[in-house]
Amino acid sequence: MPAIDFKIIKKDRGCAARSGSLTTPHGTIDTPVFMPVGTQATVKAMTPEEMREIRAQIILANTYHLYIRPGHELVARLGGLHEFMHWDGPILTDSGGFQVFSLGELRKISEEGVRFQSHLDGSSHFISPERAIAIQEALGGDIIMCFDECPPYPAEYDYVRRSAELTGRWARRCKEAKRRDDQALFGIVQGGMYRDLRERSAQELCALEFDGYALGGLSVGEEKRLMYEVMEYCAPLLPEDKPRYVMGIGAPEDLIEGINSGVDMFDCVMPTRNARNGMLFTTTGRINIKNAGYAEDRSPIDEECACYVCKNYSRAYLRHLYRAGEILASRLNTWHNLHYYLSLMTGARKAIAEDRFTQFRREFYAKKQSLGDED
Numbered sequence: 001m002p003a004i005d006f007k008i009i010k011k012d013r014g015c016a017a018r019s020g021s022l023t024t025p026h027g028t029i030d031t032p033v034f035m036p037v038g039t040q041a042t043v044k045a046m047t048p049e050e051m052r053e054i055r056a057q058i059i060l061a062n063t064y065h066l067y068i069r070p071g072h073e074l075v076a077r078l079g080g081l082h083e084f085m086h087w088d089g090p091i092l093t094d095s096g097g098f099q100v101f102s103l104g105e106l107r108k109i110s111e112e113g114v115r116f117q118s119h120l121d122g123s124s125h126f127i128s129p130e131r132a133i134a135i136q137e138a139l140g141g142d143i144i145m146c147f148d149e150c151p152p153y154p155a156e157y158d159y160v161r162r163s164a165e166l167t168g169r170w171a172r173r174c175k176e177a178k179r180r181d182d183q184a185l186f187g188i189v190q191g192g193m194y195r196d197l198r199e200r201s202a203q204e205l206c207a208l209e210f211d212g213y214a215l216g217g218l219s220v221g222e223e224k225r226l227m228y229e230v231m232e233y234c235a236p237l238l239p240e241d242k243p244r245y246v247m248g249i250g251a252p253e254d255l256i257e258g259i260n261s262g263v264d265m266f267d268c269v270m271p272t273r274n275a276r277n278g279m280l281f282t283t284t285g286r287i288n289i290k291n292a293g294y295a296e297d298r299s300p301i302d303e304e305c306a307c308y309v310c311k312n313y314s315r316a317y318l319r320h321l322y323r324a325g326e327i328l329a330s331r332l333n334t335w336h337n338l339h340y341y342l343s344l345m346t347g348a349r350k351a352i353a354e355d356r357f358t359q360f361r362r363e364f365y366a367k368k369q370s371l372g373d374e375d
């Protein structure tokens with residue numbers, strides 16, 4: 001029995017968008033879904049009860065960070081991630097690949113795996129595909145990811161080709177290393193911005209028959225146009241009946257474009273990280289709550305938002321909290337931004353159900369442009 005069950009509920013007649021339901025050992029997720037990021041086994045500033053209240057369906061945790069601190073074995077001894085962090089809903093863990101490769105000078109790649117130094121204390125570590133799976137099995141997420149190499153952008157064709165081939169060989173090793181049958185394993189398609197390499201990588205991974213497929217190596221500094229192009233030609237290369245996940249994106253418009261191409265799952269630190277910096281998402285564009293113009297503004301962050309923050313607090317108060325360095329600023333800003341992302345996904349699912357995702361997408365851009373983004 002596979003650990004997850006994915007069903008497509010509706011395909012929009014006007015585009016490639018689809019809605020589905022993904023059943024995991026810890027609950028069923030409606031797709032397309034946005035997965036808030038809980039890097040250190042916590043979505044910064046939010047309790048699991050609050051995550052429930054804003055209808056978060058699944059949380060992502062970062063393997064690299066939890067491996068470094070407090071350690072995957074400790075998490076396993078304390079009952080696994082669900083029990084440790086008091087979240088009984090679905091969890092996805094990444095493989096740690098992206099973080100390890102972001103260490104730059106601190107890491108060395110070989111066929112066997114990657115040797116790297118901890119960003120915390122400089123201690124030396126080695127992660128192989130087998131080890132990445134063992135760590136994720138100890139953490140106990142519902143969905144785990146293959147260990148992949150994420151090439152930088154821009155990168156030479158030959159480098160990206162060799163890197164994607166390595167990712168393919170590592171994917172096979174990950175699949176062979178997997179022991180737990182209550183976790184789903186997703187393969188990660190690489191190949192940078194080179195179409196033929198993406199096609200080859202997708203073909204190779206599909207042959208290994210994973211429970212789901214991700215596109216990695218996007219949002220690494222490329223232009224948005226290029227990112228959208230890669231999503232558009234890659235999504236149809238992946239099996240129709242398996243969940244498709246684009247890792248690490250993105251801004252609300254990136255999610256809209258991904259859904260339009262037939263992607264089902266997304267994750268990004270943008271709503272949470274930006275919230276802590278005072279940048280808030282609204283239906284008419286992004287606002288910067290620090291701006292002097294909000295000093296006496298009695299209106300909510302977003303007139304159209306039904307969240308707890310918009311129901312109860314003014315822009316003026318939120319600006320004051322931010323400027324005063326109050327903890328509540330991070331909490332309320334994060335609450336609103338996550339609510340914004342999650343309701344955008346709810347709206348998208350509803351639009352797909354009614355065959356009007358194309359219209360939904362058009363209206364999203366029209367509204368956003370009515371005000372525009374602040375710096």
Ligand SMILES: [Zn+2]
Binds near residue numbers: 302306308310311336
């Ligand atoms: Zn709100």
